[in-house]
Each structure stands twice: as C-alpha cells, then as structure tokens.
Amino acid sequence: MTLYDRRRIVRVMAPLLVVLVAVETVGGQVLKASETLWSALPYLLLAFPAINAVGGNIASVLSSRITSRLHTGQLEATIAGGLAEDGLAGLVLGLVTYGLLAFLLLAQARWLGVGPSNPMDLLVVVFVAGLSLTVLLTVVAAVAAVASFRRGLDPDNLVIPIVTTTGDVAGIVLLFAFAGVLL
Amino acid sequence: MASRDLLGGDAPPGAEAPDRWPADLALYTQALPILLLTALGGAIAGSVLAGMEAVLRAIPALIVVAPALISLRGTINGALGARLGSAAHMGLLGGDRWRDEIVENVAAGLTLSAAMSAVAAGLGYLTTFALGLDPGDPVGLLVVSVAAGLTSGLLLAGVTVATVLVAHRRGLDPDNVTSPILATVGDIVTLALLFAFATVWTGGTA
Numbered sequence: 017m018t019l020y021d022r023r024r025i026v027r028v029m030a031p032l033l034v035v036l037v038a039v040e041t042v043g044g045q046v047l048k049a050s051e052t053l054w055s056a057l058p059y060l061l062l063a064f065p066a067i068n069a070v071g072g073n074i075a076s077v078l079s080s081r082i083t084s085r086l087h088t089g090q091l092e093a094t095i096a097g098g099l100a101e102d103g104l105a106g107l108v109l110g111l112v113t114y115g116l117l118a119f120l121l122l123a124q125a126r127w128l129g130v131g132p133s134n135p136m137d138l139l140v141v142v143f144v145a146g147l148s149l150t151v152l153l154t155v156v157a158a159v160a161a162v163a164s165f166r167r168g169l170d171p172d173n174l175v176i177p178i179v180t181t182t183g184d185v186a187g188i189v190l191l192f193a194f195a196g197v198l199l
Numbered sequence: 200m201a202s203r204d205l206l207g208g209d210a211p212p213g214a215e216a217p218d219r220w221p222a223d224l225a226l227y228t229q230a231l232p233i234l235l236l237t238a239l240g241g242a243i244a245g246s247v248l249a250g251m252e253a254v255l256r257a258i259p260a261l262i263v264v265a266p267a268l269i270s271l272r273g274t275i276n277g278a279l280g281a282r283l284g285s286a287a288h289m290g291l292l293g294g295d296r297w298r299d300e301i302v303e304n305v306a307a308g309l310t311l312s313a314a315m316s317a318v319a320a321g322l323g324y325l326t327t328f329a330l331g332l333d334p335g336d337p338v339g340l341l342v343v344s345v346a347a348g349l350t351s352g353l354l355l356a357g358v359t360v361a362t363v364l365v366a367h368r369r370g371l372d373p374d375n376v377t378s379p380i381l382a383t384v385g386d387i388v389t390l391a392l393l394f395a396f397a398t399v400w401t402g403g404t405a
Contacts, residue, residue: 018299019291020282025307026314029278033315036274037267041322044263045330051262055252062249065269065386066241073237073382077230087206105226109234117238124242130249170206177274184266 036181043185050192053199059125059138060195066121067146068187070113075153075179078106082161083171093165098158110150118142137199144198145191152190153183233379244269244386247394254397260320260327260334261397264344265390267319271312271348272389273381276355279308280377283363287373292364305356309349316348317341339400347393354388355381 047054047064054060082098085091091101118139125131125138132138160178161171218225248265255262282304286292291300320341327334334340362380366373 018296018303019289020286020300020303020307022303022307022310025282025304026310029275029307029311030314033271033274033311034318036270037315037319037322040267040270041263041319041326043266044323045326047266048259048263048327048332058249058252061252062242062245065244065248065390066238068266068269069237069241069244069382069386070234073234077226077234081226105223109226109230112231113234113238116235117242120238120242121245124246125249128246128249180273181270184270188266 032177036177039181040184043188046185046188046192050188050196053192053195057132057137057195057199058130059121059132060141060191062125062128062130063121063138063142064188064191066117067114067142067149067191068184070117070146071149071153071183071187072180074106074109074113074150075157075183076176077109078102078154079157079161079171079175079179081105082158083165083175086161086165086171093162095158095162098162099154103154103158106150106154107147110147114143114146114150117146141191141195141198145187145194148194149183149187149190152186153179156182233382236379237382240383240385240387244390247387247390251390251394251397254394254401257401258335258339258343258397259332260323260340261343261393263327263334264319264323264340265393267323268316268344268348268351268393269386269389271315271319272351272355272385275308275311275315275352276359276381276385277378279304279356280359280363280373280381283359284372284374284377287363287367292367301360305360308356309352312348312352313345316345319348320344339397343393343396343400346396347389350396351389351392354392355385358384 081102082091085101086093091097121142122131122135122138157175157179160175164171164174283301286300286304291297324334324337324340359377359381362377363373366376
C-alpha cells in the first residue's frame with residue numbers, strides 16, 4: 017500500500033477546483049467583454065498573464081509573512097496590524113517588480129510589432145494596474161488571514177488560494193478598466 | 200500562544216517571526232529575484248497569447264477558458280509539488296515504494312487536469328451562450344481545452360517530479376525550489392499548448 021491514494025486526493029481537491037474554475041470563468045468573461053480594447057491594442061493581451069502572475073506571487077509572499085507573524089504571536093490578530101507590518105513591504109515589491117515589468121513588456125511589444133505609438137500608454141497602464149492590484153491584494157491577504165485566524169482556522173491553508181484567485185479576476189478587471197479610462 | 204487553537208499546541212520557545220519592514224533585507228534578496236523570474240515567465244506567456252488572436256476569433260469562447268486553464272495548472276501542479284515535498288520530508292522517496300507514491304500523486308493530478316479542463320470548457324461555453332454571445336464550436340472548445348490541459352499537466356508533472364527528485368538527491372529542500380520553477384514555466388507551457396492544439400483543430404486556416 018502506498019501512503020498516498022489518488023482517489024482521496026481527487027476527492028479532496030475537486031470541489032475546491034470547481035469553485036476556482038467558476039471564479040476564473042468570471043475573469044474570462046471580463047476578458048471577452050474587453051475584446052474591442054485588446055483587438056485594437058494587442059499589447060493588453062500580452063500584459064495580462066504577467067500582471068496576474070506577479071500580483072498572485074506578491075500576495076502569496078505577504079500572506080505567508082502575515083500568517084507566520086500570527087503563528088509566532090508577533091502580530092495581534094487585527095487587520096490594521098497586519099497591514100502595518102507588511103503593507104509597505106508589499107508596496108515596495110510591487111513598485112520595483114511592476115516598474116521593471118512595464119519596461120520588459122514594452123520591449124517585447126515592440127519586438128512583436130504590437131507596441132503602442134506612445135510608449136507611455138503601455139508603461140502607465142501596466143504600472144497603475146499592477147500597483148493597484150498589489151494594494152488591493154495586500155488588503156485581501158490581511159483581511160483573509162486575520163478572519164480565518166480569529167475563527168480558529170489555520171490561515172496557511174486558506175489565504176493563498178483566496179488571494180491568487182481574487183487576484184486573477186481583479187487583475188483582468190483593473191487592467192481593462194484603466195485601459196478603458198486612460199487610452 | 201497564538202498557534203494553540205489552530206494546530207493544537209504552542210509554537211516552541213525561540214520561534215522566530217520574519218523581521219519587521221524595512222530592516223528585513225531577506226525580503227528583497229530572496230523574494231525579489233523570484234518575482235522578477237515570474238514576471239519574465241508571465242511576459243513570455245503573454246506573447247504567446249498576443250500571437251493567438253486569429254485562433255481566438257475562430258473559437259471565440261477560448262479566451263473565456265484561458266484564465267481558468269492557467270490557474271488550474273498552477274493550483275494542481277503546485278499541490279503536486281507540495282505533496283511530493285512532504286513525501287520527501289516523510290522519507291517516502293527513499294523507501295522501496297517511492298515509484299508507486301509518485302505514480303499515485305501524478306495520476307491524481309492528471310485526473311484532475313482532464314476533468315477540470317472539461318468543466319472549464321463547459322462553463323466557458325454555457326456562460327458565453329447565456330450572455331447572448333457566439334461561443335463558436337463546442338466540440339472544438341472541449342477537445343482543445345482538455346487536450347491542452349492534459350498535455351500541459353503531463354509536461355508540468357514531469358518537471359515537478361524531476362525537480363523534487365533532483366533537489367532531494369542533492370540535499371536541497373524541494374519545498375523551496377518547486378514553486379518558483381512551476382510559477383515561471385507553468386503559464387508558458389499551458390498557453391503554448393493551448394495555442395498549438397487550437398491551431399491544429401482549426402486546421403491552421405485561422
């Protein structure tokens with residue numbers, strides 16, 4: 017007998033994944049509804065996977081830090097406390113990473129021949145969308161960690177799937193909302 | 200202490216919380232390089248998507264399914280990597296049933312990949328239809344989603360198993376290595392295979 021059993025793993029993960037697919041489908045519909053925007057400006061399609069991947073990773077790092085502080089008793093279980101401890105760290109990571117990502121995406125868009133005539137269009141939209149995603153997910157991470165901690169649920173099991181899934185939908189919404197307003 | 204209610208016991212004395220910002224240099228020396236690698240991976244994945252415009256027009260609901268497929272790959276293989284990391288810590292990868300343990304874990308991941316890709320295609324089709332839009336060919340959407348989901352699942356499971364085994368044999372903790380590698384290559388592999396199968400299905404005419 018093996019210790020791991022494929023049927024048990026599938027049974028535990030399947031319900032969670034169905035919820036994940038349902039939420040991601042909402043993001044997919046927002047993407048589809050933005051078709052006129054990304055047909056005209058294909059660099060928006062180029063930008064969305066990276067914006068989401070970076071946002072999800074920053075939020076995962078912050079979540080892990082907040083939950084470690086809760087477990088070691090360094091942090092009182094208040095949302096303000098969680099934000100004060102790690103909010104600035106998230107902001108710095110977001111500033112640096114999205115700043116560099118914006119230039120990387122600009123270089124890539126030009127190389128693929130889909131770059132904007134005014135480079136500031138791409139730089140500003142990627143940077144503003146990425147940074148607001150970081151701020152939003154930092155708040156979501158602190159709220160989710162503190163709420164699950166207060167209910168006696170280990171936040172390590174819950175917070176990362178919550179922030180990454182929220183981040184995928186929010187990242188698409190923010191990118192195309194800012195693109196619609198600014199461009 | 201804080202962890203009593205959650206884990207059934209106290210953290211031992213000497214437990215160390217992360218340093219406080221901004222003194223915590225480890226945040227920048229350790230987290231930032233991996234974040235930049237993720238940004239690079241995401242940007243390459245995006246260029247695959249930007250090249251897909253023609254096939255996205257041929258199967259309009261494919262764009263609806265794309266975020267779910269990317270996220271499923273990350274979650275299913277992330278969990279696979281985490282389980283194999285735990286298996287390494289429990290000594291299972293040094294035991295005589297290590298191949299069987301890996302087979303059980305990979306089989307679970309592939310079953311979930313196939314089933315959930317089909318769920319994503321179904322939901323993508325139905326919601327697009329319900330919104331009064333043209334979702335395109337349902338069979339094409341299902342075949343392309345499941346084929347891309349299963350092959351990317353298989354490829355990334357191979358990457359995960361290889362990473363865990365190599366890390367384990369070199370005395371590295373697989374828990375520290377697997378996630379960043381998957382985060383970097385996962386989106387690229389998933390979107391590239393989605394593009395490949397969609398192009399084949401539409402006969403390359405799109």
